[in-house]
Amino acid sequence: MGKETTYINLFRNYREVLRQYSAPLMDAKREAAIGLFEKNGFPGPGDEAYRQCQLNGLLEIDYGMNLYRMSAPAHPSKVFRCEVPSLSTKLFFVVNDVYYPDPKPQKLPQGVLLGSINSILRDHAELMAAYYDRLAGQSTDAFAALNTAMAQDGFLLFVPAGVEIEQPLQLIQLFHGEIEQMANRRNLVILEDGASVKLMICDHSMTRNRCLSNQVTEVFVGEKARLEYYELEMTHPYNTRISNTFIDQHDSSSVFVNGITLNNGVTRNNLTLRMLGKHAESQLSGFCLLDQKQFADYHVSVEHVVPDCSSRQLYKYILDDESRGVFAGKVLVHPNAQKTSAYQSNANLCNSTGARMNALPQLEIYADDVKCSHGSATGQIDESALFYMRSRGLSEQESRMMLKFAFVADIIEGIQLIPLRNRIHNLVGKRFRKQMSACAGCDIC
Amino acid sequence: MLLEIKNLHASIGEKEILKGLNLSVKEGEIHAIMGPNGSGKSTLSAVLSGNPAFTVTEGTVRFKGMDLLSMPPEDRSREGLFLSFQYPVEIPGVSMVNFMRTAVNEHRKYRNQEAMNASDFLKLMREKKALVELDNTLTSRSVNEGFSGGEKKRNEIFQMAMLDPILSILDETDSGLDIDALRIVAQGVNKIQTPQKSCIVITHYQRLLDYIVPDKVHVLFDGRIVKSGDFQLAKDLEKQGYDWVKQELKD
Ligand SMILES: Nc1ncnc2c1ncn2[C@@H]1O[C@H](COP(=O)(O)OP(=O)(O)OP(=O)(O)O)[C@@H](O)[C@H]1O
Ligand SMILES: [Mg+2]
Numbered sequence: 001m002g003k004e005t006t007y008i009n010l011f012r013n014y015r016e017v018l019r020q021y022s023a024p025l026m027d028a029k030r031e032a033a034i035g036l037f038e039k040n041g042f043p044g045p046g047d048e049a050y051r052q053c054q055l056n057g058l059l060e061i062d063y064g065m066n067l068y069r070m071s072a073p074a075h076p077s078k079v080f081r082c083e084v085p086s087l088s089t090k091l092f093f094v095v096n097d098v099y100y101p102d103p104k105p106q107k108l109p110q111g112v113l114l115g116s117i118n119s120i121l122r123d124h125a126e127l128m129a130a131y132y133d134r135l136a137g138q139s140t141d142a143f144a145a146l147n148t149a150m151a152q153d154g155f156l157l158f159v160p161a162g163v164e165i166e167q168p169l170q171l172i173q174l175f176h177g178e179i180e181q182m183a184n185r186r187n188l189v190i191l192e193d194g195a196s197v198k199l200m201i202c203d204h205s206m207t208r209n210r211c212l213s214n215q216v217t218e219v220f221v222g223e224k225a226r227l228e229y230y231e232l233e234m235t236h237p238y239n240t241r242i243s244n245t246f247i248d249q250h251d252s253s254s255v256f257v258n259g260i261t262l263n264n265g266v267t268r269n270n271l272t273l274r275m276l277g278k279h280a281e282s283q284l285s286g287f288c289l290l291d292q293k294q295f296a297d298y299h300v301s302v303e304h305v306v307p308d309c310s311s312r313q314l315y316k317y318i319l320d321d322e323s324r325g326v327f328a329g330k331v332l333v334h335p336n337a338q339k340t341s342a343y344q345s346n347a348n349l350c351n352s353t354g355a356r357m358n359a360l361p362q363l364e365i366y367a368d369d370v371k372c373s374h375g376s377a378t379g380q381i382d383e384s385a386l387f388y389m390r391s392r393g394l395s396e397q398e399s400r401m402m403l404k405f406a407f408v409a410d411i412i413e414g415i416q417l418i419p420l421r422n423r424i425h426n427l428v429g430k431r432f433r434k435q436m437s438a439c440a441g442c443d444i445c
Numbered sequence: 446m447l448l449e450i451k452n453l454h455a456s457i458g459e460k461e462i463l464k465g466l467n468l469s470v471k472e473g474e475i476h477a478i479m480g481p482n483g484s485g486k487s488t489l490s491a492v493l494s495g496n497p498a499f500t501v502t503e504g505t506v507r508f509k510g511m512d513l514l515s516m517p518p519e520d521r522s523r524e525g526l527f528l529s530f531q532y533p534v535e536i537p538g539v540s541m542v543n544f545m546r547t548a549v550n551e552h553r554k555y556r557n558q559e560a561m562n563a564s565d566f567l568k569l570m571r572e573k574k575a576l577v578e579l580d581n582t583l584t585s586r587s588v589n590e591g592f593s594g595g596e597k598k599r600n601e602i603f604q605m606a607m608l609d610p611i612l613s614i615l616d617e618t619d620s621g622l623d624i625d626a627l628r629i630v631a632q633g634v635n636k637i638q639t640p641q642k643s644c645i646v647i648t649h650y651q652r653l654l655d656y657i658v659p660d661k662v663h664v665l666f667d668g669r670i671v672k673s674g675d676f677q678l679a680k681d682l683e684k685q686g687y688d689w690v691k692q693e694l695k696d
């Protein structure tokens with residue numbers, strides 16, 4: 001219990017500081033969470049869910065934490081250039097784990113709450129009590145528990161019943177600063193019945209230092225609500241991202257999730273979706289482009305609790321050099337979830353003998369009247385296609401790039417926000433051409 | 446001499462397929478190569494275009510005076526060699542337009558020319574599509590994906606027209622084409638051919654040669670050119686098959 005002790009001691013030693021700087025709702029969840037963390041510890045070698053994910057060395061680093069809530073010297077919008085400008089989004093920042101509002105406050109529809117989770121939980125405690133930690137609190141994941149114990153801020157979005165927000169919202173999560181840091185970012189997204197929102201969360205880093213983001217996002221999607229949720233990671237080899245996302249969706253709601261790892265160090269994404277209301281539909285998709293020693297591990301779990309829902313998962317990996325990928329996609333269909341339609345597909349392109357991919361599809365179906373299918377394939381670039389292209393005068397490099405592009409084309413095409421789709425298209429091209437700097441969008445390093 | 450093949454030996458894996466092949470093609474000449482299934486015709490076209498699946502173990506090939514075998518496939522193409530594949534490859538996710546734009550511009554870059562602008566490129570595409578009466582919708586799809594057999598062959602000749610090669614190798618371009626399509630495609634080839642350009646036509650049937658009239662006809666058998674002649678040879682083969690050639694070889 002070596003590494004754990006450091007975190008537990010930190011928690012005990014700063015217990016008063018945590019209380020002083022955070023909303024009572026957040027503080028109320030800490031003891032139970034640290035208890036769970038103390039009991040389970042970080043996942044060890046015997047922990048099935050983390051067997052392929054070696055985080056040990058990365059947890060031992062003596063990270064700094066911003067327990068006293070210091071703000072960054074300059075507003076992030078001054079130093080950070082957004083790589084997705086044509087989106088004309090409403091833009092918000094979390095630097096390390098401090099929330100910064102849009103410098104030019106924009107009008108949002110009546111009743112919408114958007115901003116620092118810490119402030120909103122304080123100001124709207126009664127409304128938020130039903131949501132905060134309701135999903136993460138049911139998880140046994142050690143990282144989620146550590147986040148609940150330590151988190152002090154992050155982003156919150158509440159969209160009241162029937163309200164549609166047309167313009168996409170964009171949250172940029174940044175690392176910035178001179179030291180090695182850990183950020184326990186906490187996000188909460190609530191769509192009441194009939195609400196509709198397009199949210200994009202981008203992870204960047206503006207420091208060369210090793211940083212660890214341990215983030216938890218809880219998402220509630222009410223009846224007939226519609227959510228488009230995009231995640232884009234564009235960090236660098238010194239960055240570690242451990243992310244737990246929990247989504248609950250209700251009757252006739254629709255959830256579209258797209259997660260792209262464009263550049264990273266070590267990434268573990270747990271995405272847990274529960275379909276709790278009939279006629280709900282979900283589409284979860286994404287891809288990881290990995291090279292050098294990059295590592296990305298997606299654990300996606302879709303749970304069909306009630307009948308008549310449909311879910312689709314489509315995840316792809318392209319691996320070069322010595323990179324490693326893990327995809328564990330789970331579909332769980334409860335006994336009474338008849339007429340479920342669940343589809344899962346995972347395809348991977350391994351371009352070097354040093355690259356490795358572990359695919360772990362898992363279907364648990366306890367209902368009999370269902371349509372479920374899954375497939376997983378790992379292969380190489382099609383040599384005959386490569387030769388065909390070269391025989392027309394395309395260089396080998398260009399041909400390989402086009403074939404890689406083609407491999408993820410269906411996921412890019414599936415992005416519903418057209419400006420974002422075009423932007424992703426460009427960024428992927430830059431990535432393949434190795435024109436992407438380690439910390440794209442950064443002006444200062 | 447545009448192309449000069451001397452004592453070419455090539456294998457795939459442990460298996461030798463070309464066993465000392467000689468062939469010379471002058472500027473402006475059209476050569477037909479015929480021969481039984483499995484004799485090595487497609488292997489020859491693969492080796493000439495640089496398919497890395499095959500290994501050349503002996504022999505030389507000079508193209509425009511250059512050592513062809515030392516060049517990567519893309520440079521062979523940029524120098525004006527074109528292969529119309531017997532089995533064109535499907536490439537899902539790569540659009541025809543993007544594929545051709547990249548190809549044309551890589552050729553231009555090789556000649557130190559600027560990339561073609563979008564409107565000039567579209568004009569060129571329109572013009573060349575008309576040449577082989579290629580269905581408009583095909584170029585907006587992924588390369589060869591879901592194309593019918595005939596559409597694939599037509600698409601090969603469309604690409605040939607786009608890239609304007611000096612030496613084209615047509616590997617059974619006639620197979621899969623219906624009677625009208627055969628005429629259209631063959632006439633397309635003839636329009637692309639100028640007096641300096643050469644063509645190697647691999648086929649099993651005389652009917653394509655009625656349109657693309659060869660200066661020379663060769664029989665490829667067991668990895669070698671065993672007989673050469675004029676158009677009459679093609680007619681004889683069409684009537685009598687290969688047995689008499691094999692018999693001649695034995696005697
Ligand atoms: N990839 C391969 N692996 C093993 N053998 C091969 C391969 N490609 C070709 N061959 C063999 O090489 C020989 C020559 O094949 P090739 O395709 O060159 O014949 P061809 O003359 O073009 O025949 P066809 O008239 O049927 O097109 C055949 O015996 C074939 O089976
Ligand atoms: Mg053949």
